[in-house]
Amino acid sequence: MVSTDTLRKLLSYNENTGELTWRSRSVDAFKSEREHKRWNTRYANTIAGSRDPSGYYLIKIFGKQYNAHRIIYQYVTGSVPEIIDHKDGDPSNNRFNNLRDVNTT
Secondary structure: OOOHHHHHHHEEEEOOOOEEEEOOOOHHHOOOHHHHHHHHHHHOOOEOOEEOOOOOEEEEEOOEEEEHHHHHHHHHHOOOOOOEEEOOOOOOOOOHHHEEEHHHO
16 A cells, blocks of 8 residues: 555545545656646546446556545555445445444444
C-alpha cells in the first residue's frame, strides 16, 4: 500500500460525500512540464477512480489498483486493517462513518 503521507499529497477526501478527488500535482512529479500541465488539466480536482460491477470504487495509484474504501480508511486513521467493512452493506458508500475495521468489532 502507498504511504499515508503520499495518499494525502495525491488525494483529497470529502467526509460528507465519501469521495476522493485528485489534488493538483507539482511539476517535479512529472518527466516534463507538458506532462504536468496535461495531467493537472485533465485530473486535478476531479473524482478519483471508477466503480466496478460490484459497486466498489477502484483507484489506480502509480500503476496499482486499490479499493477506495481502503484508501479512505488509511487516509483518515493512518492504519491499514486487513478487512474493512461497509456497515450498511453498500460498497459505494465510502463515508468514513460507514467504514469499520472488522478485526476490532
